[in-house]
Amino acid sequence: MSTFAELWAQLAPVGRDPGTGGYLRYAYTPAEALLRDWFLDQARGRGLAVEQDGNGNLFAWWGDPAAGDAVLTGSHLDSVPHGGAYDGPLGVVSALLAVDELRARGFAPARPIGVAVFAEEEGSRFGLACLGSRLFTGAVDPNAAAALTDRDGVTLAQAMGAVPAGARPDLLARLGCYVELHVEQGRALVDLDRAVGVATAIWPHGRWRLDFRGEANHAGTTLMADRRDPMLTFAATVLAADAEARRLGAHATIGRVQVAPNATNAIPSLVSAWLDARADAPDTMEAVVAAVYDRAQAHAREDGTKVSLTAESVSPETEFHVGLRDRLAKVLDGAPVLPTGAGHDAGVLSALLPTAMLFVRNPTGVSHSPAEHASDADCEAGVRALADVLQELAC
Template identity: 70%
Template sequence: MSTDPALSGPLPDRFRALWDEIAPIGRDATTGGYLRYAFTEPEVALRGWFRGQAERRDMPVTDDGNGNLFARWGPADAGDAVLTGSHFDSVPHGGAYDGPLGIVSAFLAVDELRAAGVTPLRPLVVAAFAEEEGARFGVPCLGSRLLTGAMDPQRAAGLRDADGVSFAEALGDRPAGARPDLLAGFSSFVELHVEQGRALVDRDAPVGVATAIWPHGRWRLDFHGEGNHAGTTLMADRRDPMLTCAFTVLAANKEARTRGAHATVGRVRVTPNATNAIPTTVTGWLDARAADQETLAGLVEAVRAKAGERARRDGTRVTCTEESVTPLVAFDDGLGARLATLLDAPVLPTGAGHDAGVLAGRLPTAMLFVRNPTGVSHSPAESAADDDCAAGVTALARVLTELTSR
């Protein structure tokens, strides 16, 4: 590894130095949030930064053909590698830490192992996964889904963003799809992530271990009506899809609350989107999550039924299309218990989806969370203290030492 001032000094300072290298990339000057969509200029710059960090540490980088990057420390032909890392892409105007924290921490954890003189018996691989948020092409964890075979590459190739650019065009080629040869070389995966909630604040702990990810998914609701003039069309004569959509949003909120679940409609598209015109179509995206699959299915079915009933009353029409669903993910009990004991850290479930949730179906997987003092995520208010981030690096380094020494 080359000598580099950024790789020496107290860990919180080294974290801040590395973090400041990426902090300006993709930040919106007005909101303070980030616009780091997959394969757009900011995210491409971060991918270049990833390659540069790997080069600084003499870690060769490979691409799996799906846009996922892997930087390797250890023999190229050795198996049972321990995988860590996260993603760079963001939701629109999202926070700084969701995703990149796991990649920055992974490189710093490699530095910690090397500084301690650790010679891992198993290779260590740092990953940067593509399109985790699904903010550009609509399907979350797209890179890891393709890698594991959970997503058909032909369907992925045809996904298009708001400007009509296909995933294949953005990638520069058709996605390779499942890579069992690559997955066979991994023995486990540990993803470090900022906590998206306040559990660690309430427990006064800088780091926690995840137990499970709630089942969750996205459904597209298309409401069709009759476009008309806002000033001349009598209220009784209207077939307004916006009314049906608005009712459905309120119904989803009520159904989620009665079930102890979560329902959000955070994205809506209106045609023709004119102030003085009754819409012809309204499309809304329902994000639904629950502690178990039965509750989730009941929630979505109730929303679907109420939307259909209201559409009949409004003289409109609604269709509901499932875009992606992830079942309950229970992380490897043995691995999670080992890490919780090793770190003396609290354990907690999460309602947020992650690449770890996809990879958990293929290899032993665990997650570490770093305290978020605001408890806010997917927002510029998302944050983490440098000392807590350093504690996360220390915890990850201990975990990676444990996993690569066996």
């Protein structure tokens, strides 16, 4: 039976940028394809039957999924730009090792156990987070998804080689529950001195595109008084997002921007920026977005520019199944329960079946960064915890 360190070492070099130490594992790229091939080899080496759903998602089965009421676990393999190693792959590796652990215990599941790899969870390539699970559950229209483009103009259909299949009620009907293990995105478990925790809920969150339009002109000849510079409106909006989030006790981030014509000696004509907003209640999140847009419009009037706001992905508050959550916490000897501000495939699936999440301690508290980390010992503890949970649910 492989140890966590042995299996983890096989993934470590794939998609790693030597300059930043972060990972570039975007959906349907060579790096992510290598990871998917690795998963297929690992699953088949364990005698697990593998199937695909037509949406880029992979499922490996211990037992016959046609029996129904299956216990599903897993996560994703893609990353944010220059992200950490653990966000996503930890859940996949831990799921495979949990199967090994259960077999070593001599456990024979009465319910089928599945290990899932969901596609494009981060939304880093095509802009829509949890795209694979949204397609699988029918939350996204497959034709609309097929037309999504990456930054190079490649559509999802081109990247996949087909239009996504969309909702798969036949496969969903097999599932009884879903449990996702994930690296903690924060540092609560450090302060609680626990290696593993259980999730209570996912904050409402979303992504909005702001388009600031002005007039392209020469940087050296255009008088300051004559400029219609959308970069000024954009800059003021970044500060407004920070101020409004702090005022309302929420989170707001503008971490991505595109500029046209993007020349050093030219006043831009268009600045597009993406606002990520999250809060502990939907009304608060909506209030943050509304306040940021109001302030952007006010600055646009002062700057002689225009601004528009487009919602690209909005997810409501997700409270995980209380009975399942409490059952997991009890199995894990009273593991602490924690909320999260991050979105996950478990949140998407929760609309259709009981879901829960386990978190493995992250000593740095940092995520979506090369500094994201979990010790091998804590990861081994996560594997054992997941095995305990799967044994409880599949007996």
